[in-house]
Amino acid sequence: MIELLAKLVAVSGVSGNEEKIAQVINEEIKAYVDEIKTDAMGNLICIKKGTEKRIMLAAHMDETGVIVTHIDDNGFLRFSGMGGINHFYSLHQKVEFYNGTIGVISYEEQVENLKDLKPEKMYIDIGVRTREEARKKVGIGDVAAFVGTFAVNENMVISKALDDRAGCAVLIETARALKDNNNEIYYVFTTQEEVGLRGAKTAAYAVNPDLAIVVDVTNPGDTPNAKPSLLKIGNGPIIKIMDRASIIHPEMKELLINSAKALNMNYQLKVATSGGTDAGAISVSREGVPTASIAVPCRYLHSPVEMIDINDAINAAKLVEKAIYKL
Numbered sequence: 001m002i003e004l005l006a007k008l009v010a011v012s013g014v015s016g017n018e019e020k021i022a023q024v025i026n027e028e029i030k031a032y033v034d035e036i037k038t039d040a041m042g043n044l045i046c047i048k049k050g051t052e053k054r055i056m057l058a059a060h061m062d063e064t065g066v067i068v069t070h071i072d073d074n075g076f077l078r079f080s081g082m083g084g085i086n087h088f089y090s091l092h093q094k095v096e097f098y099n100g101t102i103g104v105i106s107y108e109e110q111v112e113n114l115k116d117l118k119p120e121k122m123y124i125d126i127g128v129r130t131r132e133e134a135r136k137k138v139g140i141g142d143v144a145a146f147v148g149t150f151a152v153n154e155n156m157v158i159s160k161a162l163d164d165r166a167g168c169a170v171l172i173e174t175a176r177a178l179k180d181n182n183n184e185i186y187y188v189f190t191t192q193e194e195v196g197l198r199g200a201k202t203a204a205y206a207v208n209p210d211l212a213i214v215v216d217v218t219n220p221g222d223t224p225n226a227k228p229s230l231l232k233i234g235n236g237p238i239i240k241i242m243d244r245a246s247i248i249h250p251e252m253k254e255l256l257i258n259s260a261k262a263l264n265m266n267y268q269l270k271v272a273t274s275g276g277t278d279a280g281a282i283s284v285s286r287e288g289v290p291t292a293s294i295a296v297p298c299r300y301l302h303s304p305v306e307m308i309d310i311n312d313a314i315n316a317a318k319l320v321e322k323a324i325y326k327l
């Protein structure tokens with residue numbers, strides 16, 4: 001799965017600009033599904049035909065990034081975050097525009113105290129001297145993704161955009177693994193999750209599933225001085241009981257826990273009062289959809305150095321596959 005993940009994070013897909021990553025996913029999954037559609041929101045909907053239950057599996061393709069709001073006289077770019085970017089993490093990072101232009105995020109003054117960091121004092125430097133020079137490379141409304149090299153330490157993977165290309169890889173793996181199943185499975189790679197679960201809304205309406213499983217990443221809280229938590233990377237996929245956007249459906253919770261037990265697989269349960277995944281949008285679509293959310297534990301979320309244990313992603317795929325067979 002590591003090679004697949006490397007391919008998926010190599011392409012930018014800032015919210016609202018997911019065409020390129022959708023193409024890459026299309027190539028990777030097309031051999032395992034019967035039909036692929038793209039809707040007006042840019043969602044990639046890949047269908048494996050069947051006659052039993054209609055199952056929606058969803059992972060978001062988009063990643064956080066920046067959007068240019070203003071170019072000053074000296075060619076420095078002001079920007080807003082696309083999705084919940086962490087300004088502290090963003091400082092002195094590289095960003096890449098879709099035409100290949102690289103910029104560096106810097107700050108107006110010497111930062112004495114990181115607590116005082118003000119987003120409006122941050123700018124992107126693309127190495128030009130005037131607004132005219134800048135305009136030849138970048139325009140208002142252009143988006144850029146963070147640059148973060150893909151690195152592997154045995155089973156630990158460090159990269160940008162693991163949120164949620166890890167989930168996309170899990171769905172592709174599931175599609176490869178699932179054979180001889182009579183359910184109709186919709187592998188949905190959603191858009192604009194990071195800016196408000198938007199793609200999932202229209203996709204869930206169109207698919208009209210009997211049940212749904214969302215695969216995303218979540219912070220385990222296992223680093224020094226993190227909020228106390230027993231969750232750890234490498235300890236298995238996380239079944240999210242609750243977050244700010246959704247509560248797991250009781251039957252889905254039972255299904256996933258029983259599937260993990262049947263596999264003799266380590267799993268972790270998380271109750272969160274913040275954050276949210278596409279499960280929030282899918283569970284309340286139409287007349288309601290029994291929905292669950294599985295997360296790959298991921299340190300340093302929304303930074304260019306996100307970190308996962310690949311085994312958690314591999315096991316998440318096995319868990320989804322088992323749950324589908326148990327239906």
Ligand SMILES: [Zn+2]
Pocket residue numbers: 060163164193216217
């Ligand atoms: Zn995510």
